[in-house]
Amino acid sequence: MNSHTTGSELLIDSSGKLYQGWVTTLASTIGLSLGPSVLLVFCFGTFITPLHKEFGWSIASISAGAMVISVMIMLTSIVQGRLVDRFGGRPMVLCSVPLLGLSFASLYFLPNNIWVFYAAWIVIAWCGLGAWPIAYLKLTGIWFERRLGLAFGVANAGIGIGAAILPPFAVYVITHYGWRNAYVALGLVAIAVTWPVAFFFLRDRKDSAPQKAQATAVLRGMDLKATWKTREMKTIVVAFSLLGAVTTSAIVHQSRVLIDLGMTPQAAGGLQATLGIALIFGRLCTGWLLDRIHASKIMAVLCTIAALALFGLGSGAPFDSAILCAAAVGFVVGAEFDVLSYIIPRYFGIKSFGAIYGVIFAAFQLFAALGIVAVGICRSTFGGYSQALFALAFLLIVCALCFKTLGAYRFASHEPEPAIAEPAVAG
Incomplete structure (x- = not known):
């Protein structure tokens, strides 16, 4: 750009x-x-x-x-x-x-x-x-x-x-x-x-x-090999791997979680459909915010809120608040790929956007599959989702901390193109 x-x-x-x-x-x-x-x-x-x-x-x-x-x-x-x-x-x-x-x-x-x-x-x-x-x-x-x-x-x-x-x-x-x-x-x-x-x-x-x-x-920017020399790339891969495990498993198992809390299967299924619509607005709102607020701040706040929501679900949140908790997790799902799309050109440029996105998304999908299986095993082992939800909440806190460590954008619109040979480490 x-x-x-x-x-x-x-x-x-x-x-x-x-x-x-x-x-x-x-x-x-x-x-x-x-x-x-x-x-x-x-x-x-x-x-x-x-x-x-x-x-x-x-x-x-x-x-x-x-x-x-x-x-x-x-x-x-x-x-x-x-x-x-x-x-x-x-x-x-x-x-x-x-x-x-x-x-x-x-x-x-x-x-x-x-x-x-x-x-x-x-x-x-x-x-x-x-x-x-x-x-x-x-x-x-x-x-x-x-x-x-x-x-x-x-x-x-x-x-x-x-x-x-x-x-x-x-x-x-x-x-x-x-x-x-x-x-x-x-x-x-x-x-x-x-x-x-x-x-x-x-x-x-x-x-x-x-x-x-x-x-x-x-098409200026860093190639994939150069990004691995930066702390930001490693941090982003870790953060989105954890997000894959948390958000995908939470959405896949969400209906069953809500049923365990006393919601009827019909109501739980209806909520899933409603959240599909909510994802549209979540992505639009996140996109608008990204042009005004640093992505690390947005994700740190959203991950923390979603962590509290999962902790609430694991603690047996009352029916009404359970719906709000599920919606909070859904908003993170709506935000995560907006943020990933945005931070790649901001930290590494647009030149190798496809290769960088592909690697991070592959890590996301790998941990998503592992998370789905792990939460299912936990449900079968303990007879409920509480332990799994507490673990997912902890992982979201780790995600929030990862995003907090990301520094200033390298390819912000007001900044000149940085030297690629020696990528700076944001503090």
Whole structure:
């Protein structure tokens, strides 16, 4: 990023046209709402019951497919990050969206073989390689400086929008036309909407820069190897690994936690849906705050509040306060990827955004899978969630301390480009 961009980040630019950065951001929002994060993760659960009825597979066996997806997310994020840095986000999106949609629709032909089911998710995850969030986030980030946080918030809100819309759509199609047609409908909608939007509206800044020097300046920053020499990179990896373990396991087990506290299954399920909508606002609010308050302060406060919330749930919080505690955890979930998207260009520049994001996100996913399993084992061992919730609250306090140690941004808009050969250690 470079300072010459900061004067043109309003919705309407100086020429009276809609600023291309916001056009790309909105295109990214649509792409993420129909991307693999929603199709593979948020829509997965809607097919569990139909597949159980059709093939007689156990719920546990079908749910294991979600673990396959988690592993694939971890692997594809590393590969996609490097490819996006090398070839650009737009070509990756345009090539991957048709493959993603067609491979997802091909589940129409799923046979009565659980191993084919698992293999299908491996193929689909790799077919959608370029459509995972990294490509959209880098394309968004290179257009902004002063409104970087808000832009990331708007783009990331797409996942929340998709999570609120696509699962009910899938349920409707399953109910009226069957689960096989639901896979086809979701896959074709992803292609029919996402690909034209990406082709006409998704733009890389270097394709629009009037001068080659400007395009080069936009992509300044550190490479992945150089970031590992900094204390900030190590701290961020630790913080987001812990966040993965805490927030993912808390959300996955949240319905059961609330039921244990006396909430009916229907009410607990309804709260989960409500929190999906809340994530949209959480991401937008966090994005707006990031442009005004240092990310370390925002996350330190949110992690501390969520830690208190988890401690309250573990202590048997009364019904009304349990809802507030669950909402507090949900707000952290809405904030975490806004913050990750924002701090990478602020501390390391935009040049290797994809590779850096991919590595951190892979660590997040790895610890997310471990956290889900660990909390489940704890529930089975102790007959309740209290011990696990106390442990998760402690980890959030550690996260808050990690964020507090992060110093000033290296690539803030008012600062000159720092020397990369000898990265400074923020105190």
